[in-house]
Amino acid sequence: MFSFSSPLSAGQNPENGTAIPSDTEARNEDMRLDEDVRVGQGQTGGLPSSENSVARLSTTSDKREWLHLDDDILMENIAVKRRITEKIVFVKEPWQVERHKSVARKNTDLTEEIERYRKQVETLMAGTHRSEAFIRHQDDEIKRLNKRISGGEEYVKRLQHGITKQVDEINALAIERIRETDARSEHLINNLTTEANAKIRHINELFRNEMEKMKSERVRELAALRVHWEERMKACRARELATQVSQESPHNRPASRSSDINIPNDGIPNDGTPNEGSTNGKQPGRESWPERRKAFVAGLRKKFPEKTSGIPVFTPLEQGNDSTDDTQRQKTTFVVDAERNGETTGKGTDALIAELTTKVDSIVELLKGTPSESTRRRRGPKARNGSGVEALKESEPADTRKELLAICRKVFKAAFDVQGDEDFMAHGPIKPEVLEAHERGDTAPDPNNLRFDLKHDCKSSWNSAVLRILAERVKAAYKTQSPSSARPDAYFLDLVQEKYGRVRKAWRMAQAHVNDSGDEETQTDIETRLTVRRDAELKRARFRERRVANYERRMETVKTAIKCKREEGAADASMWEWVESLLKELTEEGMSSDDSSDDDDYIVKFRPRTLPWRRNIDTVLNVIDRQYRKLTRGNRGPKLAPRKRTASGEPSSRKPVRGLPICLYNQRWLAKQSEQDVDKLEPSEKEFEWQDLHVE
Structure with missing residues (x-):
């Protein structure tokens, strides 16, 4: 910048001699120029800081549409532009210099601010570019993952298809093998069934042969016994007749006893039709055959009082010391006539075998024809x-x-x-x-x-x-x-x-319960519990059926024995009646339960359980059971299974029967019970006299 002196006076324009604006006008012009510069920079993007102020002025002076200067200032700017164009250097005034410096400083500040904003924009743009790159990268990753997922789904589909195919093959193979196994099993079962049927037929054939052999031997034995008995009876009648003939006169001698047993002379021939001269099989003034037969049997019973039946004879046993326990008294030996049980043979008993066989058959028929009456009491x-x-x-x-x-x-x-x-x-x-x-x-x-x-x-x-x-x-x-x-x-x-109530109990048993650990039962647990309960109920039912069968069998045996004793006029009939009343008091619940055991494939034995609360009557029950087996010996049909009663048998788990007479409870067991337990038994006030029996 050059400086020179001007011949113009102060306050005049050297170009045209006009007045120089005052400081206020200059400041206003500077403000307008600053505004113009800012507007120009906003439109053109700003000028670099190395441009001189004259260029800025020339640039801003061209924008007439947004420079609102008066005509003098506009003319001055045009003149300045012309001088700059013609490279005419003149000395600027101080106020112009200051104004130019101020504009330059402001331009510099604006440039720095613009640069700072540009850097921030670049930083933001760089961050935007990085974000876009990251997003593109994530999009690529998502595409790769989607591709891998698609591949995985395809692999899963192939795997499922392969598994389904293998399962179908395995099922087909299993079905084929099951069919083969069923066929082999059926063939094996058929073979085993055929063999078993053949063995059964063979065993049945052997059994029939053995039975025929035993039957023929029995028939021959009975025929021989009958002949022997008839011979002895004839000899006996002959001796009696000879004795009567020798002792009585012919006029006072009664009719021979042979006339009472000689069937043809009684008006009933061997074929069962009435003889000629008889009226409907009955002679006038004579008793009928059933009446005479009954009288004859009664006479035989009077003649052979100890030989009329095989039923044991009960006699009262004298009471010992009161301190003696009833269990000890019950252990008295039962002496049974071996001759009545058929355990000995001899020439002295051969004559009665046929008669006893006939009476046993009649007793068995009586047992079969007598319906059992339930005496159960609730x-x-x-x-x-x-x-x-x-x-x-x-x-x-x-x-x-x-x-x-x-x-x-x-x-x-x-x-x-x-x-x-x-x-x-x-x-x-x-x-x-x-x-x-x-x-x-x-x-x-x-x-x-x-x-x-x-x-x-x-x-x-x-x-x-x-x-x-x-x-x-x-x-x-x-x-x-x-x-x-x-x-x-x-x-x-x-x-x-x-x-x-029974229906609801069954329904509640099928519902889920809470186990000991506090968890609810599963369906498997429910089925297991129901199976165990069902097995226990079936076992109790079997035990009860055996008790009821034992009770009814014993009652029938005792009733038959009482009937026979009454017909015989035996003195111990009242003792058998007492045994009947004892069984009625005990009922079937007072009988012992049986545990079955198979010693082999064909023999079943029962082990009676002991009843610790019941008075010891095992010996009486054993006599009744032996009597029943003796009555049914030789008959067809299933036989009574043997019962092994031991003192050390397993005790029964059933509760004591309530309401029995006090004498039917075991005294030792009763003494060990508390008063509450005795009250729960509720013993009956009925007077029942206990009798200790002895069997001869």
Whole structure:
């Protein structure tokens, strides 16, 4: 920049001699120029800092559309531009220099700020580029992962297809092998069945041959015994006749006893038709054959009082010291006549074998023809209630009760389409809205589709309605079957309520329980528990069937013995009647349970369990069992399995029978019980005189 002196006066323009603007005008012009510069930089992007201020002025002076300067300033700028173009150097005024410096400084500041903004923009752009690159990279990764997933799905599909194909092949192979195994098993079973049938036929043939052989030997033996007996009887009659002839005169001698046993002379020939001269097989003034035969048998019994039957003779045993335990007294030896049991043979008994055989056959026929009567008596709190329905249940016969229970079971089977209580395990629940509607009285059970609410007892509203319907059906069925019998409605309602209790018990057993660890049972646990319970129930049922069979068999034997004793007029008939009353007091529940054991393939033996609470009557029961085996010896059909009774046998797990007379309980066992246990037994107040018996 050049400096020179101007001949112009202060305050005049050297170009045209106009007045120089004042400081205020200069400042205003500077402000307008600054605004113009800023506007120009905003439109053109700014000028570099190395440009001189004159160039800036020339640049800003060209923008007339946004330079609002007065005409003087505009003319001055045009003149300055011309001078710069013509390279005319003139000396600037101080205010111009200052203005130019101020503009330069502002331009520099603006340039620096623009540079700073540019760097920030570049930084942001770089970050944007990196973000875009990262996003592109992630997109590429996602594409690769999608590709890998697609490949994995394809691999899984191929794997599943391969597994399915292998499973099909394995199933086909398994089915083929199962068929082959079934065929081989069927062939093997057929072969084994054929062999078993052949062996069975062979064994049956051997058995028949042996039986025929034994039968023929028995027939020959009986024929020989009969001939021997007839010869001895003829000799006996001959001796008696000779004695009577020698002692009596011919006029006072009664008719020979041979006339009483000579069948042809009694008006009944050998073919069973009446003789000529008889009236309907009976001579006038003579007794009929059955009456004479009965008298003859009575005479034989009087003549041979100890030889008339093989039934043991009971005699009362004298009581010893009161301190002697009844168990010790029961261990008295039973002496049984060996001759009556058929254990010895001799010429002195050969004459009675045929007669005894005939009497045994008659006793067996009597046993077969006598129906067994159940003498079961129900005990317990309900049975001892003497009023209302319980009194009727207590007084009714056991057979009538069984008949009613059978009718109740039949009604339940028809109403619910079941075969037993176990079928109610799958009984579905009733919807809660149906029960709520029934509580409001809006609905009722469908008689054609009855269902129980097994979650509640018989007292619920729904179950009460269902049970009333069933009670009416049981009542109608019983009235049809037994028109002459009548029962109150409460009786039939009580009957179906008891049945519902058993049904609900079976249903609750099939529900999931909580085990010891606090977890709910699985279906496998439920099935296992039900199987174990079912096996235990079947075992108890078998034990009870044996007890009932033993009781009925012993009662029949004792009744037959009493009948024979009464016919004989034996003195110990009252003792056998006492044994009968003893069995009636004990009932079938007082009999011992049996544990079966198979020593081999064909022989079954029973081991009676001991009853620690019962008074020792094993010896009496053994006599009855031996008598039954003796009566049924030689008959067809299954024989009574042997029972090995030992003092050290396994004790029974059943609870003591309640309500027995106090003398039928074991005194030693009773002394060990607490007062509460004795009260639970509820001994009967009935007086029952205990007798210690001795068998001769």
